[in-house]
Amino acid sequence: MATVSTSPRRLTTGSMVEAARDYGIYFVFLLVFFGMCLVEPKFRTEGNLINLLRQNAVIGIMACGMTFAILLGGLDLSVGAVAAASSVVCAQVIIQLAGEGSANRWEIVAGVIAGILVGLLVGLINGFLIAWIGVNPFVSTLGTMTILRGLLYVWTNATPLFGVPLSFTKVGLGSTFRIPNPFWIFLGVAIATTILLSRMRFGHYVYAIGGNAVAAARMGIDVRRVKLLVYVITSVCAAIAGIILVGQTATGQPAGALNYELTAIAAVIVGGASLSGGQGRMTGTIVGVFLLGVVSNALNLFGVSPFWQPVATGIILVIAVAVDSLAAKSTRNQV
Numbered sequence: 001m002a003t004v005s006t007s008p009r010r011l012t013t014g015s016m017v018e019a020a021r022d023y024g025i026y027f028v029f030l031l032v033f034f035g036m037c038l039v040e041p042k043f044r045t046e047g048n049l050i051n052l053l054r055q056n057a058v059i060g061i062m063a064c065g066m067t068f069a070i071l072l073g074g075l076d077l078s079v080g081a082v083a084a085a086s087s088v089v090c091a092q093v094i095i096q097l098a099g100e101g102s103a104n105r106w107e108i109v110a111g112v113i114a115g116i117l118v119g120l121l122v123g124l125i126n127g128f129l130i131a132w133i134g135v136n137p138f139v140s141t142l143g144t145m146t147i148l149r150g151l152l153y154v155w156t157n158a159t160p161l162f163g164v165p166l167s168f169t170k171v172g173l174g175s176t177f178r179i180p181n182p183f184w185i186f187l188g189v190a191i192a193t194t195i196l197l198s199r200m201r202f203g204h205y206v207y208a209i210g211g212n213a214v215a216a217a218r219m220g221i222d223v224r225r226v227k228l229l230v231y232v233i234t235s236v237c238a239a240i241a242g243i244i245l246v247g248q249t250a251t252g253q254p255a256g257a258l259n260y261e262l263t264a265i266a267a268v269i270v271g272g273a274s275l276s277g278g279q280g281r282m283t284g285t286i287v288g289v290f291l292l293g294v295v296s297n298a299l300n301l302f303g304v305s306p307f308w309q310p311v312a313t314g315i316i317l318v319i320a321v322a323v324d325s326l327a328a329k330s331t332r333n334q335v
Contacts, residue, residue, distance in 0.1 A: 065237025073277025091252025119239025172247025
């Protein structure tokens with residue numbers, strides 16, 4: 001009798017914690033967003049809202065790729081370095097082909113392809129080390145991040161590459177239908193990754209491996225192949241973000257996207273994904289990106305020192321991880 005009377009209580013508590021992890025981000029985002037609209041008139045201006053869309057597009061694209069890695073039970077610390085490398089390679093190719101004149105369509109396409117190839121190459125290296133060699137994702141991606149940053153500094157002497165034609169800034173600073181072009185690119189990446197994750201068989205494989213890799217392998221899933229593709233997707237998303245950075249600054253920045261990987265990871269975790277893998281949604285990641293963006297924007301509008309922004313991000317991340325841990329603990333208690 002005692003077991004019967006206490007089971008519903010445990011189930012209710014666990015369900016509440018899991019609901020907070022899965023759906024709490026949406027409530028918190030709406031609360032913060034509309035609260036800022038009421039408290040700070042500058043926040044709800046068209047210019048500020050457009051600025052929010054533009055500023056968070058790069059992190060958003062990285063976070064979309066990072067979602068796959070975290071759902072798999074890993075992470076990718078190299079995405080910031082990949083974005084920087086992509087920006088440098090893209091800028092270098094465009095500068096070399098365009099010379100002193102303005103870049104034409106094919107020269108821009110060549111630069112973009114070169115930047116994406118950087119992401120593809122690094123993703124293949126990470127995926128091979130993790131899936132075939134068995135290197136821990138943290139160690140593997142930390143190593144590629146360090147190597148890539150070092151090679152960039154050696155190649156460029158830690159100096160930005162100038163000379164990208166101003167016409168390329170349409171990618172990072174231009175607008176279409178009054179909406180920033182970086183946001184349109186982010187929207188395209190978000191839709192594609194959402195469909196891949198929720199509607200395609202590959203997405204189901206990612207969830208299965210993140211939940212239990214051994215069981216997934218016994219079901220006939222090619223675990224190594226899926227892991228390889230996941231890290232390719234993550235790096236290619238980072239490369240796209242790096243190309244946007246070129247469009248925002250008209251330069252290739254070897255020190256660009258510094259610590260962006262930490263913000264991308266924070267957005268995914270805040271969005272409800274579990275660090276242990278197999279739990280999370282792409283929609284949650286997108287909301288997590290904009291929640292962190294709104295908090296950062298609010299601090300700026302209130303005149304708070306920018307040094308406090310990482311503190312706010314860290315607090316939100318710790319709370320999200322604590323909720324995830326409580327949900328996992330509740331689930332284990334039920335079993």
